[in-house]
Amino acid sequence: MMAKNPPARPSQAPSGRRLPLALILGGLFTVLLIVTVFLTLDPGESRADEYGEPAVSGALPLLNPTAGDAAIGTPIPGVTGAGFDGAPVAITDDGRAKVIILLAHWCPACQSEVPWVTAWLEQNGLPEGVDFYSVATSIDRNRENWPPSTWLEDAGWPVPVIVDDRSGTVSSAFGLTAFPFWVFVNADGTVFARVAGGIGAGVLEAVVAELAAP
Amino acid sequence: MDTATISAFFALSAVAILMLVVITGAVWLLSMGGGPAAAWKSTIVVSLGDRAVLLAWLVALIATAGSLYYSEVAGFEPCAYCWYQRIAMYPLAVILGVAAWRRDRSIHLYAIPLAAIGGAIAVYHYLVQRFPDLSTGSCSATAPCRGIWVWELGFVTIPVMAFACFAAIITLLGIGRSRAAASR
Numbered sequence: 001m002m003a004k005n006p007p008a009r010p011s012q013a014p015s016g017r018r019l020p021l022a023l024i025l026g027g028l029f030t031v032l033l034i035v036t037v038f039l040t041l042d043p044g045e046s047r048a049d050e051y052g053e054p055a056v057s058g059a060l061p062l063l064n065p066t067a068g069d070a071a072i073g074t075p076i077p078g079v080t081g082a083g084f085d086g087a088p089v090a091i092t093d094d095g096r097a098k099v100i101i102l103l104a105h106w107c108p109a110c111q112s113e114v115p116w117v118t119a120w121l122e123q124n125g126l127p128e129g130v131d132f133y134s135v136a137t138s139i140d141r142n143r144e145n146w147p148p149s150t151w152l153e154d155a156g157w158p159v160p161v162i163v164d165d166r167s168g169t170v171s172s173a174f175g176l177t178a179f180p181f182w183v184f185v186n187a188d189g190t191v192f193a194r195v196a197g198g199i200g201a202g203v204l205e206a207v208v209a210e211l212a213a214p
Numbered sequence: 215m216d217t218a219t220i221s222a223f224f225a226l227s228a229v230a231i232l233m234l235v236v237i238t239g240a241v242w243l244l245s246m247g248g249g250p251a252a253a254w255k256s257t258i259v260v261s262l263g264d265r266a267v268l269l270a271w272l273v274a275l276i277a278t279a280g281s282l283y284y285s286e287v288a289g290f291e292p293c294a295y296c297w298y299q300r301i302a303m304y305p306l307a308v309i310l311g312v313a314a315w316r317r318d319r320s321i322h323l324y325a326i327p328l329a330a331i332g333g334a335i336a337v338y339h340y341l342v343q344r345f346p347d348l349s350t351g352s353c354s355a356t357a358p359c360r361g362i363w364v365w366e367l368g369f370v371t372i373p374v375m376a377f378a379c380f381a382a383i384i385t386l387l388g389i390g391r392s393r394a395a396a397s398r
Contacts, residue, residue, distance in 0.1 A: 019261040032230060036223040107353035108343070108360045138355070142217055142288070144365040171355070178352040197352030 050139055050147050052163030054081030060175040063194050071191045076100075076183065077173040079135075081162040084149035089133070089160045093189035097130045097211035099204075101159070102171050102181040104138035105148035109198050110180045114155045120201050121158055127212035129187065137164035137171040138179065184211060217288045224280055225366030228378035231273075235381045238389070255392075262386065263393020267321055270386040271310035277379035278307040284363070284372065293359040295339035299376045302332025306383060319394045322387040329387075333380035339373040 058077035061070050076098075079091040091100065101117070103110040126132055134157070136148045145151050152161060164170040174183055178196040184207050186192045192211060195203075238258060244251030262269065281300055284290045292300065306325055313321035342348050343362050353360050364372050 017257055017260070019257060021261055021265065028230060032223060032226045035226055036219060039222050039226075040219045104353060104361075106361050107358065108362075109351050109353050112347075112351075142363065144362040176355055178354050179358070180352070 049141060049166075050084060050136075050149055050163060051166045052081050052136075053165055054079055054162055054170050056169050056173045059173045060191065060194075062175045063177045063181075063196055065177075065196065069191070069194055071175060071194060073190050075189050076185050076191055077170075079162055079170055079173070081164075081170070083161045084136070084152075084163055089162045091133050091162065095187055095189075097187045097192075098183075098185035099126075099130065099132045099208060099211070100135065100174070100183040100185065101133075102135040102137050102164075102174060102176055102179065102183075103148070103152075104179040105136070105145045105151050106138070106140065106143035107179040111145065111151075113180045113198050114152070114157060116201060117204070118156055118158060120204060124205070127208060130208055130212050132159045133162065134159045135162045135164055135170050135174075137168050137176070139164065139166075186211065220283070221364045222366055224375050225364070225370035228370055228375040229367065231378040231382045235378070235385045238385050242388075259389055259392050259396065262389045263396075266386040266390030266393065267310060267318070268314040270325070270383045270390070271307070271314045273379050273382045273386070274303060274306035274310050277303050277376065280375065281372075288363075290363040290372075291357040293354070293357040293361070295335060295342070295359045296357075296372070298335045299332050299339070299373070302328050302335065303376065303379065306332075310383070319390075322391045326384055326387050329380045329383045333377050333384070336373040336377035336380060340371060340377065343371055343373065 056077050056079050058075060060074065060077065063069060063071070075093065076091070078093065080088070081090070082088050091098065101113070103114065121132070134152075136152070139148055140146065148163075162170060168176075171181070174181065175194065176196070180198060182193075182195040182199060184192040184194070193207065241251055241254045241258060245255040281292075281296070281303065285292050306328060310321065310325060312318070313325070339359060342359055362371050364370070364375075
């Protein structure tokens with residue numbers, strides 16, 4: 001005797017009207033495209049790229065934080081360039097100790113570093129015989145917080161700036177591996193220390209005091 | 215078309231996708247109490263259910279193409295977190311396509327965990343971008359995870375775009391699963 005087939009269960013497919021999906025997606029795509037065109041309309045005046053044309057002599061090896069810094073005690077590169085306003089700025093072996101910070105406008109760590117260094121300099125100043133320089137590098141108009149000139153001006157950055165070129169010649173010469181990049185220079189023009197990343201005010205104060213010591 | 219224009223389009227698309235995902239989620243929650251939300255849910259399931267895997271595949275395909283555009287055409291070096299998100303997204307562009315072709319109804323079992331992992335990494339990556347103190351105090355000179363390549367509409371970065379795509383894939387696969395369960 002053959003078993004009876006069980007009665008077919010009624011379909012539980014959900015009831016509901018079917019939306020014209022292709023029309024909706026096509027409409028959405030068109031609206032997004034139109035809004036994009038309006039958002040990206042050229043306002044007329046677009047700012048020029050901000051690259052410098054620095055001249056560099058010499059180079060330090062890349063900083064290797066795990067193997068000790070091979071650059072310590074070696075002469076720093078000489079850099080001749082200009083700030084955003086075109087005023088010449090040079091980092092040379094002039095018999096003075098130096099603090100150099102290399103900054104990228106898009107880097108949040110640099111954005112955190114600039115305000116407290118500004119405040120620290122306003123409060124403490126620099127001791128006799130120590131100079132402070134900065135290098136604006138890794139400049140890219142496609143990235144946030146561009147242009148760097150506006151960023152540093154708005155921050156009240158009191159330090160002379162050398163603007164790096166498109167290929168980062170200055171940052172390469174200092175052996176930069178990460179931002180911000182600090183280079184501390186003895187009065188005889190040799191590297192005292194290099195640091196990749198943010199430092200605190202206490203560290204800056206201690207190193208500057210050491211550089212200023214006779 | 216330049217990178218800024220394409221980024222603006224991607225950002226707007228991401229916002230639209232996120233809004234659709236949120237609306238769909240809200241309808242799902244409200245439908246538990248019956249009422250008109252249950253009818254809206256039915257409309258969504260009927261309209262999208264049969265094509266949900268196909269649409270999810272298209273989302274994964276566009277996300278993959280977009281990420282390759284940014285790295286290979288725009289020259290944005292992917293950071294470590296970008297790579298982790300790619301590891302989650304790129305397989306989806308393949309397996310969702312195969313699943314759509316074979317009408318595989320169990321694809322959600324494989325694809326949703328992958329998309330959820332990718333989405334979680336995208337959220338963390340976005341938090342690192344917005345709150346840099348979560349990460350180390352420096353930006354890699356080559357491929358910084360804290361760095362922001364794209365900044366649109368005041369909050370959209372590349373991880374937000376990735377999250378929108380992962381969320382859309384999960385939502386679509388959820389809709390597809392509802393449709394399959396209701397048809398059984």
